[in-house]
Amino acid sequence: MDEQPKIIKQGLSLELASFEPGWVWLVGAGPGDPGLLSLYALHALQHADVIVYDALVDLKILELANKDARLEFAGKRGGRPSPTQPDISRLLVKLAGEGLRVLRLKGGDPFVFARGGEEALALVAAGVPFRLVPGVTSGIGGLAYAGIPATHREINSIVTFVTGHMAGGNLPDVIDWEALARTSPVIVFYMPLTHLDDIVKHLMTAGRSKDEPVAVVSKATTADQRVLISTLEECSQAVRESRLKPPALFVVGPVVRLRDGLDWLGATTGKRLDPNPLEKGESE
8 A cells, every 4th residue: 555645835744545556536627727626636646547537628737647647538529429428437447447546537526517426326336446536616616717706695695507418419408497597696507609599598588688797708717718798688699709619608697797896817917807896787
């Protein structure tokens, strides 16, 4: 057994669990920025024998892996040939059975629209020990990098996260749009671009105002991040004209107005922030 790994800084010692041979660690890589990795995620990268990674994992994160680690791409992309979920699960079981330290590296958080639960259950069925390492999900971290909080005391005590497509690529058919529109002041859609027109139509039909502020955040937390601010009625056309690319988030609700005061990334390049962005929105 390896000696218990530690992180030591200024006399403080932090003990981390050993990454044992034959184990699979399901690890969230966060939305993109390597700085958002957890200590356990970095620890796993540095000790894994093989890394099975998703398409949404930023390549800069893979550069942090130990130089001897084998990289196995297992990314899924809509409309393109991709490994099936059973294929990925079988690969994890096989690699663990070979006595390897297997890092399953997933964008965002493994248990938020990432199929981590399916993979973990496959490991349970095969008797493979595993550890779950949460990551920063894009619906939180991506919005924060856009200067948009998921919640704000003066606006909402509820936020709803919705996937923009099912496993087969279709818009989920189990959404109660009227209940969603009525009860959740703020809604965050993951992977929305393919069905953005339909999402907008459903929300407005269910009673959301055509003038409601919305934002689309593309490639959140990366150097290529772009943020589009619009209204519910106009956002589909604005996205087409802007040619924003996935991965993207779509946030609906008055928290979008807070970007005028909280766009901290914009402030680093000279943007002047408004300390009272909600007052400005109410007066327009």
